[in-house]
Amino acid sequence: MYKHVCSLLFLLALLTASAQAADLTVTFVSCGQGDAALIVSPTGKTVLVDGGPPEGTERLLQVLKKRQISAIDLVILSHPHLDHLGGLAQVAKSMPVRMFLDAGFPSTSPPYNNLLRVLAERGVAVKNATLGRNIDLGDGATLTLLGPPSPFLANTRSDVNANSVVARLQWRGRTVLFTGDAEPEAERFLLEQHGKDPELLRSELLKVAHHGGRYSSTAPFLRAVSPRLAVISSGVGNDYGHPTAETMTRIQAVGATLYRTDLQGDITALSHDGQPWQVTAEAAPPVAKASHGSSTTPAPSLVSSSPPAAPTPATPIEEGFVASRNSKVFHRPSCPSVALILAKNRVSFASRAAALASGRQPSGDCSP
Numbered sequence: 001m002y003k004h005v006c007s008l009l010f011l012l013a014l015l016t017a018s019a020q021a022a023d024l025t026v027t028f029v030s031c032g033q034g035d036a037a038l039i040v041s042p043t044g045k046t047v048l049v050d051g052g053p054p055e056g057t058e059r060l061l062q063v064l065k066k067r068q069i070s071a072i073d074l075v076i077l078s079h080p081h082l083d084h085l086g087g088l089a090q091v092a093k094s095m096p097v098r099m100f101l102d103a104g105f106p107s108t109s110p111p112y113n114n115l116l117r118v119l120a121e122r123g124v125a126v127k128n129a130t131l132g133r134n135i136d137l138g139d140g141a142t143l144t145l146l147g148p149p150s151p152f153l154a155n156t157r158s159d160v161n162a163n164s165v166v167a168r169l170q171w172r173g174r175t176v177l178f179t180g181d182a183e184p185e186a187e188r189f190l191l192e193q194h195g196k197d198p199e200l201l202r203s204e205l206l207k208v209a210h211h212g213g214r215y216s217s218t219a220p221f222l223r224a225v226s227p228r229l230a231v232i233s234s235g236v237g238n239d240y241g242h243p244t245a246e247t248m249t250r251i252q253a254v255g256a257t258l259y260r261t262d263l264q265g266d267i268t269a270l271s272h273d274g275q276p277w278q279v280t281a282e283a284a285p286p287v288a289k290a291s292h293g294s295s296t297t298p299a300p301s302l303v304s305s306s307p308p309a310a311p312t313p314a315t316p317i318e319e320g321f322v323a324s325r326n327s328k329v330f331h332r333p334s335c336p337s338v339a340l341i342l343a344k345n346r347v348s349f350a351s352r353a354a355a356l357a358s359g360r361q362p363s364g365d366c367s368p
């Protein structure tokens with residue numbers, strides 16, 4: 001009998017341990033010139049924030065498949081621009097979507113109306129974002145809606161962008177801010193709200209607004225958010241010059257480590273049991289730029305006889321530790337930040353002792 005009680009207790013302990021061990025992950029999909037981020041909550045709830053441009057649809061579906069996602073609990077469309085909604089109709093056709101939420105900003109865009117039609121056909125509940133609403137993702141993980149502003153902003157550079165859904169994810173002290181393509185006017189609105197609650201915007205990880213465009217990510221906004229990590233989602237060689245040097249400089253000036261889907265592939269931030277974010281980058285095949293012509297077939301490759309090139313690893317394999325000539329910190333060679341160090345500035349150390357002896361500190365992102 002005693003033995004049975006013991007094994008029962010052991011089993012309970014095991015069950016409790018597995019119930020408590022939980023991960024929150026956020027993956028920024030390298031989908032070309034656009035945004036798509038997948039949140040998987042500690043209880044397995046799935047949220048897709050935007051669905052990338054049409055040409056990134058295949059990549060988005062690949063990532064969902066690889067993560068074994070068979071249903072989406074909530075799709076959030078930040079705003080009805082094609083580089084954010086392009087893959088969503090296909091996602092809704094591929095798997096059950098339980099709820100769809102967007103800013104409710106009026107749009108006559110045909111792809112947006114097509115998406116609404118697909119959602120209606122599939123019986124997906126469609127809701128408008130309401131300011132201050134909290135969405136429960138289980139185990140205390142919450143998405144709080146901080147935008148669009150109410151009433152909607154008008155007479156901005158782009159009212160569709162300015163009225164993006166802005167959402168802050170929090171769980172056991174870990175925080176992420178999703179900004180869509182928020183414009184400076186939207187940032188001003190958020191700062192006004194932040195004035196009443198100084199924790200409102202503060203977030204460890206910032207999804208940089210508008211693909212790193214020059215007008216967004218104003219210095220006061222970045223100071224209020226005070227991110228340690230920042231992710232820019234943009235396409236290789238895009239026509240908009242995203243991300244811009246000015247914006248990247250402003251982000252680095254607040255001390256955030258920058259990650260880019262165009263250079264590093266899929267960027268995943270994972271918190272295990274509420275511990276600090278671990279960020280990993282996974283090389284992804286480049287997404288071809290959208291063709292503006294009528295042709296749907298991609299131009300044949302000029303080197304079609306050679307085998308397809310292996311994807312470039314996000315970080316070169318190197319022994320020891322790596323730093324930039326211009327930086328006071330050093331990294332593990334596998335750290336995604338290393339990919340952002342220009343070759344001419346890169347210095348390597350054979351050992352940790354040698355890196356410390358150079359007067360540098362271990363970097364906060366990979367804790368070498």
Ligand SMILES: [Zn+2]
Nearest residue numbers: 079081161181
């Ligand atoms: Zn936009």
Ligand SMILES: [Zn+2]
Nearest residue numbers: 081083181210
């Ligand atoms: Zn955009």
